[in-house]
């Protein structure tokens with residue numbers, strides 16, 4: 238699956254993950270000498286026999302290099318994408334060394350080898366080649382005080398004994414009420430569009446994100462746990478707000494909230510926000526799930542997961558993975574579809590309505606299976622704007638990582654980092670890679686491209702297992718994304734949007750909804 242191969246060519250002594258700059262320089266120099274020697278001898282990568290190349294780029298002086306890269310990543314011209322594309326241009330290489338934020342004083346070591354093309358990226362999915370321990374958020378890990386004192390599954394490597402039982406528990410969470418998913422989605426998102434129509438009539442526009450937050454949280458709790466959070470006296474309608482504050486305490490070091498730069502860089506990117514400040518909010522969320530998710534926690538006990546550990550894993554899966562994912566993905570889908578225009582809307586509406594009519598007017602799994610354009614339009618949104626854009630893995634051994642053109646030597650212990658949008662918008666794999674093409678994945682040729690859609694930390698053609706780190710919610714996410722598209726085109730012939738930025742994903746305002754006429 239991955240294009241990396243472990244190698245037997247002898248390397249200089251493996252680089253320990255030390256932080257002494259001098260030692261680093263010595264090792265890098267020695268590595269450079271080795272590669273030069275190999276190039277002279279015509280050494281090629283073991284798998285595809287590509288010429289070997291030393292990984293270009295440098296980390297700069299300690300501290301200053303990391304601060305320079307952080308400033309460019311957050312505040313440089315061209316933003317985050319510009320940060321990576323300018324390096325690719327400068328080094329004429331899609332595999333290169335750079336520092337990833339946050340750096341000082343949050344992350345111990347910001348140095349990574351960045352993988353910025355579709356060929357090298359998949360090494361991150363290979364559990365034999367990379368270790369994913371504590372790398373879910375990158376070069377730093379949020380305090381476990383934010384998750385009830387537990388290292389939750391997203392931070393656990395498949396080689397750890399707790400990985401399989403925890404992942405089994407989350408598979409169970411997603412599957413045990415599966416007959417409720419479609420009807421609950423239709424009920425909750427039907428109400429959302431009703432409210433948005435009223436708002437549009439009243440104010441001439443309606444913010445999708447605001448309504449989506451409440452709908453996503455309500456849908457998840459009702460569908461997966463059978464409980465309406467707003468009916469819980471202690472939680473009420475506060476769920477989404479509490480979750481977002483708690484997420485900022487975890488992801489703050491990677492976010493731009495739009496505060497004045499000095500304040501933001503100091504407050505958010507240089508020091509950790511104290512978990513004690515969000516403890517009360519988190520305890521309110523945990524109290525709700527302790528009761529609402531009791532049957533799932535019981536199942537955890539059967540699987541050998543202690544009740545408290547099961548609870549905090551369920552809170553994380555429901556609030557961070559699922560709600561956080563829907564908060565980014567749904568506005569993204571509405572944005573790309575909105576921009577796709579009336580002709581694409583007409584094709585989607587025709588497909589959705591024909592399939593639903595053929596199934597007695599109901600949205601069923603079989604009706605959804607007969608909506609290939611909807612399916613393709615969802616994959617295309619996940620390709621062009623992967624909701625979780627950054628993945629990490631630590632090399633388990635010396636290996637050669639292959640891009641399209643070169644093999645790059647990577648040493649055991651080095652941190653590999655993939656910026657997914659550059660893998661899924663790689664022009665060597667996708668035509669018109671920067672364009673949203675709703676029917677891109679139709680037909681045999683389209684389907685062949687699906688292995689390059691990797692939003693779930695694995696190819697779209699693979700399924701998550703207990704032995705890998707592919708997203709446990711992969712099928713669920715694709716299902717609810719299709720349900721969203723189907724709901725929109727059952728109700729409307731077409732719609733218009735205005736788009737802006739927000740800390741997590743896009744901010745989307747609906748400016749018109751044209752009711753279904755056929």
Ligand code: HEM
Pocket residue numbers: 369372373390391392393404407411554555558559561562563566623624625627628629692693694705706707708709710711713714
């Ligand atoms: C749009 C929605 C979602 C996106 C974009 C997404 C994306 C991802 C990604 C990229 C990873 C791998 C992270 C890494 O290790 O580098 C991941 C892992 C994971 N996701 Fe999702 N996810 C989504 C929804 C969900 C949902 C609904 C669940 C529900 C249970 C979930 C549960 C998990 C879990 C448990 C892992 C860790 C898997 C493991 O340790 O083997 N995710 N997800």
